[in-house]
Amino acid sequence: MTHALTELTIADARSGLAEGEFSAEELTRAHLDAMEKARDLNAFIGETPELALARARQSDVRRAKGAPLGAMDGIPVAVKDLFCTEGVRTTAGSHILDDFTPPYESSVTANLRAAGAVMLGKTNMDEFAMGSSNITSYFGSVKNPWKGKDGEDLVPGGSSGGSAAAVAARLCLGATGTDTGGSIRQPAAFTGIVGLKPTYGRCSRWGIVAFASSLDQAGPMTRTVRDSAIMLGAMAGHDPKDSTSAPLAVPDFEAALSGDVRGLRVGVPKEYRLDGMNDEIAALWRRGCDWLKDAGAEIVDISLPTTKYALPTYYIVAPAEASANLSRYDGVRYGLRVPGDSLDEMYANTRGEGFGDEVQRRVLIGTYVLSAGYYDAYYLKAQRVRTLIARDFRAAFETVDVILTPTAPSAAFAIGEKIDDPIAMYLNDVFTVPTSLAGLPGISVPAGLDSSGLPLGLQIIGKPFDEETLLRAADVLESAAEFDGRPA
Amino acid sequence: MSLDKQTVAKIANLARIRVAEDKLDSLTSDLSGILAWVEQLDELDTDGVPPMTSVAEMTLPLREDAVTDGNCRDAVLANAPDSEDGFFTVPKVVE
Numbered sequence: 001m002t003h004a005l006t007e008l009t010i011a012d013a014r015s016g017l018a019e020g021e022f023s024a025e026e027l028t029r030a031h032l033d034a035m036e037k038a039r040d041l042n043a044f045i046g047e048t049p050e051l052a053l054a055r056a057r058q059s060d061v062r063r064a065k066g067a068p069l070g071a072m073d074g075i076p077v078a079v080k081d082l083f084c085t086e087g088v089r090t091t092a093g094s095h096i097l098d099d100f101t102p103p104y105e106s107s108v109t110a111n112l113r114a115a116g117a118v119m120l121g122k123t124n125m126d127e128f129a130m131g132s133s134n135i136t137s138y139f140g141s142v143k144n145p146w147k148g149k150d151g152e153d154l155v156p157g158g159s160s161g162g163s164a165a166a167v168a169a170r171l172c173l174g175a176t177g178t179d180t181g182g183s184i185r186q187p188a189a190f191t192g193i194v195g196l197k198p199t200y201g202r203c204s205r206w207g208i209v210a211f212a213s214s215l216d217q218a219g220p221m222t223r224t225v226r227d228s229a230i231m232l233g234a235m236a237g238h239d240p241k242d243s244t245s246a247p248l249a250v251p252d253f254e255a256a257l258s259g260d261v262r263g264l265r266v267g268v269p270k271e272y273r274l275d276g277m278n279d280e281i282a283a284l285w286r287r288g289c290d291w292l293k294d295a296g297a298e299i300v301d302i303s304l305p306t307t308k309y310a311l312p313t314y315y316i317v318a319p320a321e322a323s324a325n326l327s328r329y330d331g332v333r334y335g336l337r338v339p340g341d342s343l344d345e346m347y348a349n350t351r352g353e354g355f356g357d358e359v360q361r362r363v364l365i366g367t368y369v370l371s372a373g374y375y376d377a378y379y380l381k382a383q384r385v386r387t388l389i390a391r392d393f394r395a396a397f398e399t400v401d402v403i404l405t406p407t408a409p410s411a412a413f414a415i416g417e418k419i420d421d422p423i424a425m426y427l428n429d430v431f432t433v434p435t436s437l438a439g440l441p442g443i444s445v446p447a448g449l450d451s452s453g454l455p456l457g458l459q460i461i462g463k464p465f466d467e468e469t470l471l472r473a474a475d476v477l478e479s480a481a482e483f484d485g486r487p488a
Numbered sequence: 489m490s491l492d493k494q495t496v497a498k499i500a501n502l503a504r505i506r507v508a509e510d511k512l513d514s515l516t517s518d519l520s521g522i523l524a525w526v527e528q529l530d531e532l533d534t535d536g537v538p539p540m541t542s543v544a545e546m547t548l549p550l551r552e553d554a555v556t557d558g559n560c561r562d563a564v565l566a567n568a569p570d571s572e573d574g575f576f577t578v579p580k581v582v583e
Contacts, residue, residue, distance in 0.1 A: 103563035201544045214543055243548055312526040323503065330504070332576050337569035343579050344504065352506030360505055361518055364496070367503040368519070381529050383539030388532070390540065422518055423525050439543035464544075 005030035006170040010075055010227040013173055017063065017074050024063070024074030028056035028118050031076045035120065035171045041143045043156075043165040045081045046089050047121035052076065055118045062116070072234045073116030078166045078175040081122040082129055083109045083218070084207040088119075092209040093127040093137040093159075096335045096354030106207025107239045108176060108218045115234035120172050124162030127356045128326065129183055129211045132428040134161030135415060136358040144191055144412050145169035145487035149452045154412040157187030157428075163221050164191040168487055174222040174231045178208060180215045181314050182408075182432025185444040188221055189407035189457025192446040192485055194474070195221045196228045197432075199465045200439035201246035203232075204239030212321035213244075215314075215436050225445065225475040229253035232467065248465060256468035257475045262296030264473060267400035271307035272431060274409070280450045281406045288404055288447055288458045291480035292473065300400050304392040309385050310434040315426060316369050316382035317437070322359075323366025329354060361422065390438040397463050402473045405431050407444040407457035435461050443474045446483040455485055490520045 005027050008016065016022055032049050059074035061067075084090045084102035091097045109119070126136040133155040134142040142161045144154040145168050156165040160177030164187035167175050177184035179197035188195025196219045203218040210216060220231035233253045239245040268289060273282070289299045331337035331350030338353045340346035355363065369378035396403065409430055418424045435442040441464070444457040458477060462470030496516045500507045507515060561574055570577045 100567055103560070103566055199544075201546070240549075240551070244542075244544060244546070246544065246546065247549070306532070309529055309532055312529050315522060316526055316529075327504075331569060332578055333564075334567035335569070340579065343581050345506075346579055347504040348501075348506040351504055352508075355505065360507070361515070361522075363503050363505060364499050364515070364519060365522055368491075368499050368523075371499070371502065378526065380539055381534060382526075383541075384534035384537040385529055385532060386540040386543075387537050388534070390543070422522060437543075 006034050008173065009224050010072070010173045010222060010230050011224070013075055024056040024059040024118065025053060027074060028052050028076045028120070031120055031172055038169050038171055041145060041165050041169060042140050043124055043142055043162045043169065043171060044078070044121045045091055045093070045124050045139050045162070048088055048119060051088070052118050052120045059116050059118065070114060070116030070234070071230060072112065074118060075116070075174070076118045076120050076172055077112065078120050078123045078163055078172040079109055080125055080160050080163050080176050080178060082125060082178050082209045083176060084209065085109055085119070085122065088122065090122065090209070091139070093125045093139060094354065094356070094359070095138040096329045096350070098138065098336070100334050104207060107204035107241060108208065108235045111237060112176070112234050117234065123166055123175060126159035126161065127359050128209065128322070129159040129178055129180055130322070130358050130362055131158040132182065132186055132425055134158040136356055138356060141415050143415070146191065146412060146454055147488060148414055153415045155190065155415050157190035157412065159183040160221060161187045164188055164193060164195070167191070167193045167221050167223060174220055174227055176218055176235065177221045178216055178218050179436065180211050180318060181436050182429040184219050184221060185432045185442055185457070185459060186408045186428055188444040189446070189455065190412040192455030192483065192487070193221060193223050194225055194228050194443065194445055195219065196232060196443045197436070197441060198232060198236065198467055199441045201244055202236050202441070202465065202467065204237070204242040204245045206239055206241040210325040212318040213325060214321060215318060225471060225478045226254060226257060228443070229257060229471050246465065251468055253467060253471055256472050258472055259476060259479070261292060261473055261476045264297040264402065265300050265400040266292050266297045266473070267300050267302035267396050267403040269302050269304045269307065269396070269403060269405065271304050272405045274430070278410055281409065281456060284448050284456050284458065285406050288477060291477060292404065295476050295480065302396045302400060302403070304396060304434065306385065306388045306392050307434055310389055310437055311426060311430055313382045313385045313389065314429070314433045314437060315365070316378050317386065319362040319366035320370050320379050321366070323363045323370065326359070326363055386437050389434055393438045393440060401469055403461040405459045405461065407431060407459040411450045411452065411454035411456055431459060440464060441467050441470050443470055445474050445477050445481065446485070447477065447481040448483065449485050491516055491523065
């Protein structure tokens with residue numbers, strides 16, 4: 001029984017709870033057991049078993065009393081350690097915050113809690129969400145539950161790698177992630193799960209440790225598209241505490257999964273066919289087009305001419321915003337303090353010791369591109385290119401409803417590969433970054449295995465605040481792909 | 489643009505990050521590589537293109553200029569590395 005409970009989808013667990021087949025406490029215990037057995041993956045920075053059991057019991061009491069229930073009542077989930085959780089240590093994967101216990105709760109996790117979800121613990125991540133591999137965490141690398149052909153350990157992707165590994169390894173039914181340039185979608189592709197980055201503004205950023213404020217967006221990571229629809233519904237909503245949160249009602253995302261894409265116009269951008277693109281990814285992409293065509297959609301060739309410049313634009317804009325956001329870590333109000341003889345020396349010592357190499361690199365790049373004399377040449381230039389990238393998408397969406405692309409240029413790679421070359425690492429996000437720069441929703445759906453038996457994902461990109469069409473197309477893609485691979 | 493060690497040391501000082509002398513060389517080459525790579529943006533003509541100021545097409549909401557929380561000094565100070573009498577402490581700044 002314990003084993004079977006961790007195999008359920010959120011939708012199935014919801015039915016099982018409603019029909020009294022098992023209690024929320026049993027469901028939670030099954031996942032806590034699984035977490036204990038899978039500690040080798042290093043997916044969690046902090047486990048919260050007592051809190052989880054208490055919330056599960058409260059859910060059981062609500063159900064027994066016939067009290068109103070939330071959309072995720074009694075469903076065990078994991079939370080990326082970037083979301084501040086009241087009374088529970090929140091580190092952002094960084095030494096500088098490793099003893100920070102927020103006295104407040106992020107709006108997204110508060111929404112999930114109000115919907116009845118049970119938090120199992122806080123998942124590991126790249127430090128301050130900067131990375132595509134989960135090897136930059138102060139708390140050590142996360143292992144992908146999938147293994148390489150020769151049994152070698154692989155990265156789970158990043159920055160939401162702990163959440164992705166936890167969902168893939170059946171340690172939770174769903175997890176929250178955050179995506180700044182692909183940090184939900186790329187790890188979802190690397191671990192064979194579904195990852196959804198909503199439209200910028202759909203989920204509140206209040207209480208999420210900030211990386212790049214104009215890009216950061218929270219979203220669900222689950223094993224099915226339906227589960228993502230359920231979980232997004234519980235996370236999203238207007239929040240007066242976040243001035244960039246959109247004052248829009250939350251649609252019934254699950255109701256959008258009609259299974260019907262007849263007449264849907266699916267754009268295929270020619271600029272995403274990179275020189276030297278991995279053959280298996282190119283073949284999977286073609287298969288994805290065929291699946292949607294067979295279901296009655298129309299495939300339309302489109303052009304997004306500025307695509308090539310998205311990644312360099314991102315690596316100016318994101319570090320610039322990060323250098324400003326991370327200036328709050330100075331050893332005065334919270335986090336690590338490393339003493340110095342003067343105030344300036346204390347700041348520099350604290351930040352030199354508290355930030356890891358990748359965070360230092362990005363803060364320094366950000367400081368440089370914003371500094372006097374270079375602001376126009378780098379930062380302002382990048383903001384102009386960003387306008388062009390957003391215009392490309394706007395023009396494309398005049399003729400198509402969604403866009404289909406691969407999620408990542410390769411399958412998961414071995415831990416230790418690519419670490420010496422920051423630019424090679426940045427290229428992992430080549431298909432996800434343009435969407436982020438334009439603030440659009442994107443979802444990664446597991447669509448097949450490569451010749452080494454590792455999962456590959458396809459990405460669907462939607463119009464702003466049209467997650468419903470995005471989910472409807474993703475659901476049809478998922479059914480056609482019949483992906484049933486799972487980690488050993 | 490290729491950076492030299494002195495420039496990297498200056499940026500590190502502006503960013504208030506102490507970088508050990510023996511790490512300056514590799515950091516200089518990393519940062520130079522990244523800057524050389526982002527400079528491909530110069531290929532694009534962006535004359536007359538307005539810089540993006542907001543990715544969401546929304547007007548910034550305003551709220552009443554009123555205190556919406558407060559009286560939470562202890563919560564604010566709870567994570568301070570060092571505090572005294574309800575204040576954050578810092579090294580002496582005035583002789």
